[in-house]
Amino acid sequence: MAQDETAPLVRIRGLRFARGERVIFDGVDLDIRRGGITAIMGPSGTGKTTLLKLIGGQLRPQAGSIEVDGLDVHRLSRDKLFELRKRMGLLFQSGALLTDLNVFENVAFPLREHTRLPESMIRDLVLMKLEAVGLRGARALMPSELSGGMARRVALARAIALDPMMVMYDEPFTGQDPISMGVLVKLIRRLNDALSLTSIVVSHDVQETAAIADYIYLLSGGKVVAHGSPEELGRADSAWAQQFMQGLPDGPVPFHYPAADYATDLLAGDEGDKA
Amino acid sequence: MILDWLQSLGQRALSFFQRLGRGHITLYYLLISIPSVLMRPRLLLQQVYSVGVLTLLIILVSGLFVGMVLGLQGYNTLARFGAEQALGTAVALTLVREMAPVVTALLFAGRAGSALTAEIGLMKATEQLSGMEMMAVDPNKRVLAPRFLAGVIAMPLLAAIFAAVGVMGGYFVGVGLLGVDEGAFWSQMQANVDLRDDVFNGIIKSMVFGVVAVWIAIYEGQDATPTSEGVSRATTRTVVHTSLAVLGLNFILTALMFGE
Amino acid sequence: MMHARHIEIAVGAFVAAGMAALFLLAMQVSNLSVVGGDEGYQVSARFDNISGLKVRAPVTVAGVRVGRVTAVEFDPNTYQALVTMRIHPRYNQLPLDTSASIFTSGLIGEQYVSLEPGGDMEYLTEGSELILTQSALVLEQLIGQFLFSMGSGDKE
Numbered sequence: 307m308a309q310d311e312t313a314p315l316v317r318i319r320g321l322r323f324a325r326g327e328r329v330i331f332d333g334v335d336l337d338i339r340r341g342g343i344t345a346i347m348g349p350s351g352t353g354k355t356t357l358l359k360l361i362g363g364q365l366r367p368q369a370g371s372i373e374v375d376g377l378d379v380h381r382l383s384r385d386k387l388f389e390l391r392k393r394m395g396l397l398f399q400s401g402a403l404l405t406d407l408n409v410f411e412n413v414a415f416p417l418r419e420h421t422r423l424p425e426s427m428i429r430d431l432v433l434m435k436l437e438a439v440g441l442r443g444a445r446a447l448m449p450s451e452l453s454g455g456m457a458r459r460v461a462l463a464r465a466i467a468l469d470p471m472m473v474m475y476d477e478p479f480t481g482q483d484p485i486s487m488g489v490l491v492k493l494i495r496r497l498n499d500a501l502s503l504t505s506i507v508v509s510h511d512v513q514e515t516a517a518i519a520d521y522i523y524l525l526s527g528g529k530v531v532a533h534g535s536p537e538e539l540g541r542a543d544s545a546w547a548q549q550f551m552q553g554l555p556d557g558p559v560p561f562h563y564p565a566a567d568y569a570t571d572l573l574a575g576d577e578g579d580k581a
Numbered sequence: 582m583i584l585d586w587l588q589s590l591g592q593r594a595l596s597f598f599q600r601l602g603r604g605h606i607t608l609y610y611l612l613i614s615i616p617s618v619l620m621r622p623r624l625l626l627q628q629v630y631s632v633g634v635l636t637l638l639i640i641l642v643s644g645l646f647v648g649m650v651l652g653l654q655g656y657n658t659l660a661r662f663g664a665e666q667a668l669g670t671a672v673a674l675t676l677v678r679e680m681a682p683v684v685t686a687l688l689f690a691g692r693a694g695s696a697l698t699a700e701i702g703l704m705k706a707t708e709q710l711s712g713m714e715m716m717a718v719d720p721n722k723r724v725l726a727p728r729f730l731a732g733v734i735a736m737p738l739l740a741a742i743f744a745a746v747g748v749m750g751g752y753f754v755g756v757g758l759l760g761v762d763e764g765a766f767w768s769q770m771q772a773n774v775d776l777r778d779d780v781f782n783g784i785i786k787s788m789v790f791g792v793v794a795v796w797i798a799i800y801e802g803q804d805a806t807p808t809s810e811g812v813s814r815a816t817t818r819t820v821v822h823t824s825l826a827v828l829g830l831n832f833i834l835t836a837l838m839f840g841e
Numbered sequence: 842m843m844h845a846r847h848i849e850i851a852v853g854a855f856v857a858a859g860m861a862a863l864f865l866l867a868m869q870v871s872n873l874s875v876v877g878g879d880e881g882y883q884v885s886a887r888f889d890n891i892s893g894l895k896v897r898a899p900v901t902v903a904g905v906r907v908g909r910v911t912a913v914e915f916d917p918n919t920y921q922a923l924v925t926m927r928i929h930p931r932y933n934q935l936p937l938d939t940s941a942s943i944f945t946s947g948l949i950g951e952q953y954v955s956l957e958p959g960g961d962m963e964y965l966t967e968g969s970e971l972i973l974t975q976s977a978l979v980l981e982q983l984i985g986q987f988l989f990s991m992g993s994g995d996k997e
Contacts, residue, residue: 362715391717402712405703416716419723464716623845630848634855673870738859745862748870767869772906775897776871784863 315340315504321370330356332528343498343505345515348525354508358474362396363387395465395473401457403449409460410445416467435463455486472504479511491518512551607800614726624727632693633735639688644743648750651675656759668761669770672751677783681744683831686790690823694798697728698819701802702812729795736791737784782838790827797823881929882967886941887921892977894943894952900926902956907932936961940973
């Protein structure tokens with residue numbers, strides 16, 4: 307814990323990860339600063355979720371290192387890794403709530419598993435966390451009765467139940483209506499500042515993410531394409547970054563999937579597909 | 582042509598051994614997680630309920646009917662040799678040695694095994710297992726091992742209940758309906774059924790089947806492709822593989838236990 | 842917490858039912874109550890021919906089951922079958938000169954050993970050997986002897 311406060315909380319160097327033939331990361335360097343919200347953005351399929359799983363130690367890279375709070379995640383023993391994970395929260399895209407437990411028990415789950423607190427204190431802690439996400443009234447509901455946005459907020463309450471040093475959000479805004487999106491955006495910022503967390507937000511929702519992030523990394527093709535504060539990225543001269551940040555349909559990322567010439571393809575008829 | 586065929590054969594063999602290997606890794610983690618389950622009996626209790634108590638009804642009903650059919654068929658066959666007196670023996674030996682362990686395991690695969698696979702498959706598909714891991718909770722200890730142990734405990738109990746109810750069913754049909762002498766029914770049974778060689782061996786069989794049935798169910802759930810189609814296929818595989826494994830193992834165990 | 846209680850009761854009932862079933866199988870269905878496994882004393886007997894006598898076959902006195910056969914071996918010195926039996930400790934007053942015979946229960950039934958008590962004042966104990974034995978009747982031999990005597994009868 308006696309780490310230099312100015313050193314980055316997460317330091318990724320030369321990360322290489324492939325799934326079978328498909329290379330997902332090819333030499334990625336990343337620093338996540340303490341106390342801030344760092345966004346990792348990129349088009350779908352660039353392995354943003356994979357990156358979070360790598361940081362959490364659920365996947366192993368083929369090369370490179372990931373250090374969290376000075377500890378090399380993939381060199382830790384299983385027990386040490388579990389100790390480290392208690393200090394990280396990961397918010398899954400689906401929420402990943404335990405479907406056989408109600409909201410209260412879901413938030414209480416990490417407390418019951420990792421602490422020997424008396425029931426009354428668990429109750430107080432759970433209600434505090436639920437109050438923070440505004441769902442204290444929903445404590446008796448089952449996960450199947452929650453809307454997607456509510457499920458994510460419960461998962462968030464659960465992720466902060468053990469007062470972690472860092473929370474990772476996997477696509478927190480995807481598929482949310484404008485109101486719950488706004489709620490989540492505000493929650494992430496507020497919790498980060500109130501609990502002095504370090505947050506990593508993985509997303510492809512440019513507007514919302516840019517609104518709360520302190521620093522943004524843009525990933526594409528297994529590499530970091532650009533990074534900087536939202537304002538800097540807005541002014542970046544990389545054509546790709548411009549296309550992504552402004553959501554243009556065509557640019558360096560072509561509208562068309564690579565294909566043979568249109569005219570020859572049409573004229574080839576059925577033969578073309580068989581070849 | 583022949584090379585293609587050889588290649589596909591090789592592929593199948595390789596994937597078979599891969600699955601076998603992964604299955605054994607699963608079993609290894611289940612076994613080393615058992616001590617931590619014993620520290621938390623409440624988790625175990627919950628699972629004994631869902632694999633044992635919820636399977637009880639189907640076991641009771643099937644046991645009764647199987648016993649009754651054995652009573653009827655046994656009577657018809659034995660009456661030809663004038664040996665109706667041996668009905669008790671025939672019913673009890675068939676049940677205790679073969680029917681109770683095997684039929685219980687097959688019903689268990691259909692009722693509890695498939696449910697286990699579906700539950701674990703869905704937990705995987707909805708990232709609950711992965712979420713637990715990220716909360717520094719080992720799903721082997723928290724989710725899988727309690728289910729494993731519960732199945733291993735429940736199976737012999739279910740088989741014993743099946744056999745007992747089956748003997749009752751045979752008694753109702755044989756003594757109640759067909760008029761076999763009650764004293765002969767019980768005394769012949771007691772004279773020819775041995776506690777160690779028959780009853781205990783039957784129980785050992787069902788313990789083996791219990792391990793195999795939950796092991797397959799948990800492995801298939803954990804190995805399922807995390808989609809609804811993948812889970813449904815895994816569920817089917819659980820029932821098919823468990824049934825085949827139980828029937829095959831039953832032959833081997835029978836040969837070892839009762840062969841001369 | 843009502844729910845937890847309900848589950849606990851159900852599991853308790855289930856385990857109790859399983860135990861009761863096991864108990865029933867042990868006491869009512871199998872022969873635990875008749876002859877214990879390792880109790881009692883062992884005696885042996887040599888037969889010229891045991892026919893189909895098997896391990897676990899009953900040993901009876903006057904038709905009452907008193908023990909069972911525990912081993913059947915071939916003795917290469919005497920060219921006889923050595924049968925070891927375990928007798929329940931309750932029946933410890935069988936005379937030393939008790940004789941043993943192998944009979945068949947019914948026409949197609951199993952072989953069993955029948956003991957015929959003699960008049961000795963001493964009793965059988967662990968390791969005693971029954972000297973007087975009568976071998977099993979082998980059906981084929983009987984028929985053969987019968988045909989043979991018929992044939993020889995014709996010639997006379």
